[in-house]
Amino acid sequence: MSTNEQAVTLEVNRVSYAVQVPMGSNLSGVLRNTVGLTGTKEGCDDCECGACMVLLDGQPVNSCSYLAVQAQGRQITTVEGLADGDELHALQRNILEAGGVQCGFCTPGMLMSARALLDRTPNPTDDEIRIGLSGNLCRCTGYAKIIEAVRETAVQL
Amino acid sequence: MTLTIATSLDEVLSAMANGARPIAGGTDLVVGARQGKVTLPADLVAIDRVTELATVATNDGTIRIGAGVTHADLLTNDIVVRQLTSIADAAALVGSPATRNVGTIGGNVMNGSPAMDTGAPLMVLGANAALTTPSGTREVALADLWTGPGQTSANADELCTALVLPQPPQSSGSAYVRLEYRRAMEIAVVGAAAAVTLDGDSISSVKVALTAVAPTIIEVDGLNSLVGSPANDKAFEAIAEAARQQARPISDLRASERYRRHTIGVMARRAAHAASVRASGQTIEVPVNRAFGIGENPENIR
Ligand SMILES: Cc1cc2nc3c(=O)[nH]c(=O)nc-3n(C[C@H](O)[C@H](O)[C@H](O)COP(=O)(O)OP(=O)(O)OC[C@H]3O[C@@H](n4cnc5c(N)ncnc54)[C@H](O)[C@@H]3O)c2cc1C
Ligand code: FES
Ligand code: FES
Numbered sequence: 001m002s003t004n005e006q007a008v009t010l011e012v013n014r015v016s017y018a019v020q021v022p023m024g025s026n027l028s029g030v031l032r033n034t035v036g037l038t039g040t041k042e043g044c045d046d047c048e049c050g051a052c053m054v055l056l057d058g059q060p061v062n063s064c065s066y067l068a069v070q071a072q073g074r075q076i077t078t079v080e081g082l083a084d085g086d087e088l089h090a091l092q093r094n095i096l097e098a099g100g101v102q103c104g105f106c107t108p109g110m111l112m113s114a115r116a117l118l119d120r121t122p123n124p125t126d127d128e129i130r131i132g133l134s135g136n137l138c139r140c141t142g143y144a145k146i147i148e149a150v151r152e153t154a155v156q157l
Numbered sequence: 158m159t160l161t162i163a164t165s166l167d168e169v170l171s172a173m174a175n176g177a178r179p180i181a182g183g184t185d186l187v188v189g190a191r192q193g194k195v196t197l198p199a200d201l202v203a204i205d206r207v208t209e210l211a212t213v214a215t216n217d218g219t220i221r222i223g224a225g226v227t228h229a230d231l232l233t234n235d236i237v238v239r240q241l242t243s244i245a246d247a248a249a250l251v252g253s254p255a256t257r258n259v260g261t262i263g264g265n266v267m268n269g270s271p272a273m274d275t276g277a278p279l280m281v282l283g284a285n286a287a288l289t290t291p292s293g294t295r296e297v298a299l300a301d302l303w304t305g306p307g308q309t310s311a312n313a314d315e316l317c318t319a320l321v322l323p324q325p326p327q328s329s330g331s332a333y334v335r336l337e338y339r340r341a342m343e344i345a346v347v348g349a350a351a352a353v354t355l356d357g358d359s360i361s362s363v364k365v366a367l368t369a370v371a372p373t374i375i376e377v378d379g380l381n382s383l384v385g386s387p388a389n390d391k392a393f394e395a396i397a398e399a400a401r402q403q404a405r406p407i408s409d410l411r412a413s414e415r416y417r418r419h420t421i422g423v424m425a426r427r428a429a430h431a432a433s434v435r436a437s438g439q440t441i442e443v444p445v446n447r448a449f450g451i452g453e454n455p456e457n458i459r
Contacts, residue, residue, distance in 0.1 A: 004158050006158075006159065006160065022158075023158040023159065023160055023197075023201075024158070024190070024197050026187070026191070045191065046188065046191065046192065047184065047188045047252075047256070048342065050253070050255070053255060056259075059229075059254075059255075059258040059259075060254055060255040060258060061255050061258065061259055062255050062256075064191075065183065065184070065187045065188045065191060066183060066187065066259070067160065067180070067183060067187055067201075069160045070160060070162070070180065070183065070203050070205075072162060073162065073206075113254065113255070116254070117254070131254070131341070132254060134253045134254070134340065134341030134342065135252065135253025135254060135255045135256065135341065135342060136253075
């Protein structure tokens with residue numbers, strides 16, 4: 001182990017991963033390249049687009065700009081943790097049905113922000129949905145169908 | 158290189174005495190390091206799990222906001238929303254939910270950006286920064302803390318433990334507005350905070366501070382002449398004029414010097430107006446920016 005690396009245990013989707021990471025590594029890179037969960041995307045790598053959104057103790061965080069070593073001891077949830085086995089989460093079903101997925105690059109981040117929003121605000125207004133997703137850019141859909149999917153999920157859950 | 162996750166204040170202070178730099182949410186530090194603007198310090202101490210830093214408390218006429226309180230926590234804190242409303246106005250505008258969840262008021266203040274949103278509200282509310290080392294704590298007025306863009310007078314081993322404010326008197330209100338071109342993920346083009354105390358309909362105290370029009374947040378001088386005047390459009394226009402005169406803005410790709418100088422007057426007038434409305438006991442929802450529709454329609458910026 002180089003002096004630059006730190007041994008850390010990351011709890012991802014309720015599974016512990018013991019990994020060695022260079023101190024400056026970002027969480028998204030470690031999730032994708034070391035842990036091997038590639039659902040989390042890296043778009044801008046600059047805290048702007050939200051493609052890298054994961055939950056830390058249930059709250060959304062831009063994992064591209066968060067140090068992996070600082071996530072020790074927190075529960076990390078990625079998009080892979082949304083479904084229950086083969087059963088998609090209602091948000092996943094609804095975003096597919098509403099047509100809120102085109103290229104799909106923003107989708108994992110959108111889902112994580114939406115999940116955190118609905119946990120906090122089970123019956124959001126459209127404005128609350130927009131604010132909840134305000135850190136997530138989508139270049140394809142125009143957002144209307146994503147918002148519709150969140151609204152629909154709130155009704156169902 | 159190491160990162161220590163501290164769970165107590167003593168642990169943070171001893172790590173810093175040994176040369177470690179604090180990291181809270183990392184939304185300035187890590188983003189800046191990844192952009193290559195700053196180098197990540199070799200030794201870091203994470204302060205986000207220190208509960209002593211994460212509380213807001215009132216005691217004997219003062220309010221202490223722990224440096225580790227996040228923007229999201231400021232927004233749901235009753236003391237902040239009721240008594241220090243302009244700080245909530247500012248916190249609500251920071252980044253996105255993800256930025257607000259991990260970004261802290263201490264990080265905002267100690268990063269020292271002239272565009273920081275909580276700075277102007279803290280200044281008009283008379284906040285001091287409590288700076289702590291293992292040998293004790295000193296309180297520094299914000300005007301003495303910020304020395305230039307990204308620079309503070311704090312020593313490398315000093316942790317900001319809290320922002321300490323006097324409890325505002327009865328019939329007081331404060332507000333913060335910023336010019337933004339969109340409703341989220343924005344940096345202040347310019348911004349203004351005002352704190353007003355009323356005696357009936359007239360002003361008994363008024364303070365205004367400006368964001369992003371000088372190398373640091375600045376307080377507008379010379380407003381004492383308004384004490385005793387009615388809190389009306391004439392007074393608000395005098396505040397706007399003082400703000401336009403004292404601003405020293407730059408031109409960059411976000412706005413020209415001339416546009417900033419004009420709009421800082423608009424923001425100062427609106428902040429003073431909203432603070433007076435709140436001081437009179439009426440509610441304007443947080444953030445004031447939404448009530449004015451700023452960031453939605455250019456027509457709303459006159
Ligand atoms: C997408 C995005 C949007 C943003 N939008 C806004 C915005 O609208 N308005 C705004 O004002 N800012 C904005 N910011 C900047 C940033 O989020 C805030 O300044 C935030 O409050 C910084 O807090 P932090 O805890 O993340 O600081 P960190 O990055 O952890 O720390 C910043 C600096 O302060 C030092 N520091 C931190 N805490 C202490 C302490 N207690 N004592 C001494 N030194 C300390 C650190 O060593 C570091 O040098 C944005 C950032 C991003 C990435
Ligand atoms: S990749 Fe993290 S915000 Fe774009
Ligand atoms: S579906 Fe392509 S970016 Fe959103």
